[in-house]
Amino acid sequence: MSFIKDIRRVLIEGNVLIEKEWEINMIVACLLARGHALIEGVPGVAKTYTAKSIARLLDLGFRRIQMTPDLLPSDIVGYYVFDQKTGEFRLKKGPIFTNILLVDEINRASPRTQSALLEAMQERQVTIEGQTFGLEEPFMVLATQNPIEMEGVFPLPEAQVDRFLAKIVTGYVSHRGFVEMLKRAHEIEAAIESLKPVIPRSLLLEEIEKASKVRVDDSVLDYIASIVEESRKHPAVRLGGSPRAGIAVLKLARAWAYLDGRGYVIPDDVKAVAAPALIHRIILKPEYELQGVTPERVVNDILTKVPVPKP
Numbered sequence: 383m384s385f386i387k388d389i390r391r392v393l394i395e396g397n398v399l400i401e402k403e404w405e406i407n408m409i410v411a412c413l414l415a416r417g418h419a420l421i422e423g424v425p426g427v428a429k430t431y432t433a434k435s436i437a438r439l440l441d442l443g444f445r446r447i448q449m450t451p452d453l454l455p456s457d458i459v460g461y462y463v464f465d466q467k468t469g470e471f472r473l474k475k476g477p478i479f480t481n482i483l484l485v486d487e488i489n490r491a492s493p494r495t496q497s498a499l500l501e502a503m504q505e506r507q508v509t510i511e512g513q514t515f516g517l518e519e520p521f522m523v524l525a526t527q528n529p530i531e532m533e534g535v536f537p538l539p540e541a542q543v544d545r546f547l548a549k550i551v552t553g554y555v556s557h558r559g560f561v562e563m564l565k566r567a568h569e570i571e572a573a574i575e576s577l578k579p580v581i582p583r584s585l586l587l588e589e590i591e592k593a594s595k596v597r598v599d600d601s602v603l604d605y606i607a608s609i610v611e612e613s614r615k616h617p618a619v620r621l622g623g624s625p626r627a628g629i630a631v632l633k634l635a636r637a638w639a640y641l642d643g644r645g646y647v648i649p650d651d652v653k654a655v656a657a658p659a660l661i662h663r664i665i666l667k668p669e670y671e672l673q674g675v676t677p678e679r680v681v682n683d684i685l686t687k688v689p690v691p692k693p
Contacts, residue, residue: 385589386410386641388580389439397566398573401559402432408550408658409436409524411641413482414593415633417547418503418523420488420662425528427552431574433484433524440586441579442481442520449491451536455498459508473510478502481520481583488525489535496542499523503545520590540665547630548655549662551678593640598632598647601691606631606652612684613660618670619680623663630659649690657681 386407393399393406405421409432412419421429430446437444447458460476477483478499488496502508506517525546527538555563563570581589606628614622634655639647661677 385440385581385586389436392439392577392580393435396573397562398570398577399428399432399435400563400566401555402428402552405432405550405552406436407638407641408548408655409433411634411637411655412547413440413520413522414590414637414640415547416520416590416594417630417633418525418545420543420546420549421524421526421552422529422549423526423552424530424554427554429526429552430484430486431570433482435574435577437482438574438577439580441581441583442586443518444482444484445477445480446484446486447477448486449488449495451490451492453491453495455495456510458495458498459502459510462511475515478508479515479517481518481522483521483523485523485525487527487535489527489538491536493536493539496536496538499525500542500545519587543662544624544626546662548634548658550658551661589640593637596636596639596645596647598636599691602635602647602649602652603632605649605688605691606635608688609652609656609684610660612688613664613680616680616684618666618675619664620667621665623660627660627663630663631656634659653685656685 389406389410390403394403399406409419413436423429434444447453456476458476458478460474460479462471463474464470465472485499498508502517502521503523506519506521507514508517509515523546554560566573610623610625610628610631613619613627616622631652635647635651638651638655639645642651657678660681664677664680666675666677666680
């Protein structure tokens, strides 16, 4: 379990990424839970740097796709090309054949191209001209989107949003952090390129297996179920969490507990991951949206209302 301490030491204490500890922890938790993450933030808040840094420290393959309206599904999964030397068709694999795939501005691609990610995210495989190819473990999609972009985007369908284990909302650093960033602006990129793995990929797979076996008491399971069910009853909510939302909370809570060095989940773990696991799965009623109610506020209301199980 020391690898997460090494990541924090290198990235946070070493000021490679400034004031991004929560985002780092949540991305690693998603990876341990074998899930995918949707990162929402305005341009220039180190979303790409964060993903690339984690991939380097975990000895994982990393590819980046810049989504555009003219991008085709084959640009992501790959295609066959004719080899004149051999007289046969040869597979040219797309960038999806990696460990961590950063999909930048996912909502700029057409729904057809967005759908190319669905099979990979759910089944961890892709189908190219009728032939299925498995993806190497671990596999994780980190998709980014701009919260204020309105023109030239295609909103993600609910079925695809639901495939993301967590939604990570990131923002600007504090004034003090900004000053520190300006001091190191000329060396941050070089520092990221020079990062060395803190754990081999083979051991990371063992860590993922261990995280899946973290014990969860029945009282905590009841707590998770109550939170998700309450999300359907909240007066501001048109559509609340599904059973998959509950599973997402459970998986993330297990990973969060494991990152904290425990072999069991406590209610505080559930509270820590409830918002990232639920906010992108909650659809508000229009009249409450106009009043400024947000999914984050709904989740906070629910956590206040649902009784915490006693130890």
